Amino acid sequence: MSVLNSVPFEKYHGTGNEFFVVDAEDPVPDRPAFARTHCDRDAGIVLTGSDRRGADGVLFLALESRYDPPRVVMTLVQPDGSVAAMCGNGARVAAAWAAERANTDEIMIDTPAGTRRATVDGNEVNVEMGIPSFDPRDVPLESDDELVEGEVEGLTVTAVNTGVPHAVAFVDDVDDVDLESVAPSIRHAPLFSEGANVTIASPDGEGGFRQRTFERGIEGETQSCGTGAVAVVAVAKRLGLVSGDDPVSVSPPGGALSVTVPDEGTALLGGPAVREGNGEADIVFRQR
The missing domain is CATH 3.10.310.10 (Diaminopimelate Epimerase; Chain A, domain 1)
Structure with a gap:
């Protein structure tokens, strides 16, 4: 394993479902390796002041603020390196992250399962979940x-x-x-x-x-x-x-x-999305 550099991240949770959030503008060439390494509950990242290592996945988010309402492209890489087509709590986290940056209360979320509309009111986020x-x-x-x-x-x-x-x-x-x-x-x-x-x-x-x-x-x-x-x-x-x-x-x-x-x-899912903190994570490549 070789460490090339680091990337900033934030950590959020939706009712205890924890995610590292990485801005997609910060390149992570091997996303599966990044998720497998840092989400590990025994050896992954731990925030200062926390005793809980790892997360339930990494959200790579790309904000496209030129649209009205703004859009965020969401890619969730899970701890085993696979990509999930949809994640309800992850979508609410993505909406909260994007809404803060775009200074809005409405976000469109582009996921592999389709585009979902979300509204944000403080920590409370409601997201369309499809039929x-x-x-x-x-x-x-x-x-x-x-x-x-x-x-x-x-x-x-x-x-x-x-x-x-x-x-x-x-x-x-x-x-x-x-x-x-x-x-x-x-x-x-x-x-x-x-x-x-x-x-x-x-x-x-x-x-x-x-x-x-x-x-x-x-x-x-x-x-x-x-x-x-x-x-x-x-x-x-x-x-x-x-x-x-x-x-x-x-x-x-x-x-x-x-x-x-x-x-x-469409079904609707509502609940809190809470920011826990931030840090720097090593970008790693698994040697093959």
């Missing part, structure tokens, strides 16, 4: 049929794409599930041709849901997953557990998110 799809071609599935409450590796799941694929299971209590043991076999099940995030949910007793997600590309549970929160509500509507167009509270371990999945139109 959830159960179509087996969109998830995608190695099947011609939708997967709705089907058994996969011992868990009853429903498959939906909310920008990325999710296998969603409703359980009595999310705390009773050993997610790190249960999820990997579902995440890698042959039925999911590109793999899947594994999300479990249980009613919170107040009309909302508690959520836990094992994320593809991180290969472990995260404190929050925005696409997973949208998946929970989309599947809950499909199964008749909720109805209507009102926002639903979904609470992963890192905090509460607001999710709206209307009968028609």
Whole structure:
């Protein structure tokens, strides 16, 4: 491994989902190596005054302020070096980062999953998440049929794409599930041709849901997953557990998110995006 120079970064989190943010104008030639090195939870970057190393991914953001509203091109490189098509919490972080620089409260976010509109009010960010799809071609599935409450590796799941694929299971209590043991076999099940995030949910007793997600590309549970929160509500509507167009509270371990999945139109995800600090990160190349 050779160190060429360093690049400035900022660290943000959305309900505990942590990201390093790098301005795309600062060149990082080997983005996968950069993410694998610095996101590592045992040996990655740690901010001064923090005891938590690494992150759940690196957001490479390119602000294009000449547009009205301004646009930000978002590329999320995950800790395993892969690129995620969409990330709800990451999109909210991208919107907060771009809105501050463009001095605006409305941002268009260009992602591999499509363009999403976001509005920013202080630390609170709401972002359009597209229309959830159960179509087996969109998830995608190695099947011609939708997967709705089907058994996969011992868990009853429903498959939906909310920008990325999710296998969603409703359980009595999310705390009773050993997610790190249960999820990997579902995440890698042959039925999911590109793999899947594994999300479990249980009613919170107040009309909302508690959520836990094992994320593809991180290969472990995260404190929050925005696409997973949208998946929970989309599947809950499909199964008749909720109805209507009102926002639903979904609470992963890192905090509460607001999710709206209307009968028609795009889903919405709302919650905080918080800047934690900044620093300098070595640009590294993995010798092959």
